Amino acid sequence: MSKTKSGKIFQYIFVIILLVYGFMTLYPVCHVIMYSISDPKKAMGGGLFFLPKGLSFESFRLLFQTKEVFIAYRNTIFVTVVGTCINMIMTAGLAYPLSIRRFIGRNFISLAIYFTMLFSGGMIPLYLLVESLGLIDSIWALILPGTISAWNMFIMRNYFQGLPCELEESASLDGASPMVILFRIILPISKPMLAAIALFYAVVHWNSYFNCILYINTQSKQTLQVFLRSMLTYTSMQQMATATDLDALGELTEESVKMATIVVSVIPMLIVYPFLQKYFVTGIMIGSIKG
C-alpha cells in the first residue's frame, strides 16, 4: 500500500482506535486481578487499578481456606475432561460414517440432525426428560444432554468428506474395518480439525453454568462457574463455613475475596489461551468453509 500522507494520518487514527479498544478489552480483567492482590482496606476506595494498591494475598488465603472452591474446581475439571472425551468420540463416531458416500440413509439422517438445529422441544421438555432419566443431581446431567453438537458434527463430517476418497476406498478394499480406517488413517490426518473441535467443546464445558443451576441441587456437585456465581450474588459470608476470622473483617474482605474467586475461575483460561489461540482460529476457518 502506498504510504501517502493521508494514508499515514489514517494509520495513526486506526492504531489509536485499536489501542483504545484493546485497552477496554484488557483493563476490566486487569482491574479484577490487581484488586484481588491488593490490600483489602486500600482497595475499598475503588478507582483505577493498573497496579495493586498495597500487595496482599489475604483474599486468596481466605478463599483457599474453604473446601467448596476445591470441590467446585474438581467437578469442573471432571466435566471438562470426561465430557470432552465423550464429545469427541461420539461426534467423530457419527461424523465419519455420515461422510461416507455409500452410507445408506445418509441424506435422511443428516437432514434429521440439521432439523434439530432449527427446532427444539425447549427447556421444559428437556428438563422433564432428564428428570425421568434419573439424572437430576447427577454430574452426568452436565455431560450427556450435550454429547454431540450438531454444528461441530457437521464441521467434522464436512472435513472428512473433503479428504480424498481414495484413502477410504483403497483401505476398505484391502479389508480394513471402518474402525481401523478411522483410527489409523483418517484421524491422524485430521489432527488440526480435531484439536479445534476438542477445544470448542472444552471451552463450553469450562464456562457453562446454567445447566448446573438447572440440574444440580447439592452443593458438593457444583461446578466452578456456579460456585463463583453464588459468591458474587450472595453478600453474606456465611457461605465460607470454615474460616472464622472472616466475621471480624467483614465487608472489607468480602469484595476482595469475590475478586480472588473471579481470578481463580478465569486464570486457567487466561494461561492456556495464548498457546491454543491458533487452533481456535483454524477451527473457525474450517467451520466457515462452505459446502
Added chain:
Amino acid sequence: MNYTGNHSYKVSNTKRYKKKYNNIIRMLRKDKLLYLMAIPGIIYFILFHYVPMYGISIAFTDYSIYKPMSEASFIGLENFNKLFGTFGFNRALRNTIIISIYNLLFSFPAPIILALILNEVWNKTFKRTVQTVIYLPHFISWIVILGIFSAIFSSSTGVIKRLAEMVGYSGKVQNIMNLQSTFRAFLVGTNIWKTAGFGTILYMATLASINPELYEAAIVDGATRWQQTWHITLPGLRSTIVILLIMRAGRILNANFEQIYALYNPFVYEVSEVLETYIYKMGIGEAKFSFSTAAGVFKAIIGFILVVVTNWLAKKIDSDYGIY
C-alpha cells in the same frame, strides 16, 4: 429364441423392489461396522432432541406441579390463549425483540468495523498482538463477566466514581447494571466486549480472500483509499455480511439467554426479561410446566419459520451457503 423389434425389457414391479431390497441388505451387511458406528450418535439425537419434541404435547394439557401427569387433561389451546393475555409473556416478547434489534444494530456491525480497521494496519506485529488481545473475552464465561463488570461499575468500589471525581462530578454515582435506563445498553456493550473480537476472524478470512490484483489494478488507475474500500473491499464482504445478517435476523427470538440470565437482577427485570428467561421462571421456578412449554412452543415455531425463511433467503444470495 431371438427377441426382435420393440420388446421392452420390463421386469415386473415386485421383482424390482425385491432386487433393491436384497441389494440394500447386501450393502448393509458389507458395511455392518460402519452402520454400527453411527448408531450411538443416532440414539443420542433421538433421545435428547426428538423425544423432547414429543414433550411439546404437554403444552396442550394442564400439567403442572398442582396436577401431575396422571391427572392432567387435554385443554387444547387454552394455555396459548392465556399466554397471550399474560403481562409477563408480553413483556418478555417485547424485551426479546427490542434487545435483539439493539444487538443487530450494534453488536452485529462491531466485528465488521474492527476487521476493516485491522485489515488496514501496516504493522504486522501490532496487528497480531491486537488480535490476540481482542479474541480473549470470547473465552471468558458470562459469570466471570458478571463479576468483572460488577466490580468495574460498582458504586462504591468501582471505576466510575473515581472517573467522575476526576472530571469534577461529586454527586452520587449509580451502578448502571441496576438501572432500567442503562441496562439494555449494558447488555449490548458486554455482548460486544465478549463477541466482537473473536467475530473478526470470519471477516478477516473473507477480506484475505479478496484478490490482491484488484487492489493493484485500482492503485494503477489512481484510486484513493476510499475508492478502494468502496469499490473493492466492501463488495468483497457483501455476501458474507448479508448472509450472516439474515441468519441473525432469523434468530431474533433467541436474545442470548446465558448472558441475560447471568447479568440481570430484579431491578431490571422490566427491561430485560426475555422469552427464554420467562420460560425458565414459569417452568422451573413456578413449576407451571404446561404453561411455560406453551411459551416455548410459540418461540420454537415462530423461530423455526423465521430461520427457515432466512436460510432460504441466504441460499438465494449465495448458493454455496449452508453447512448442511
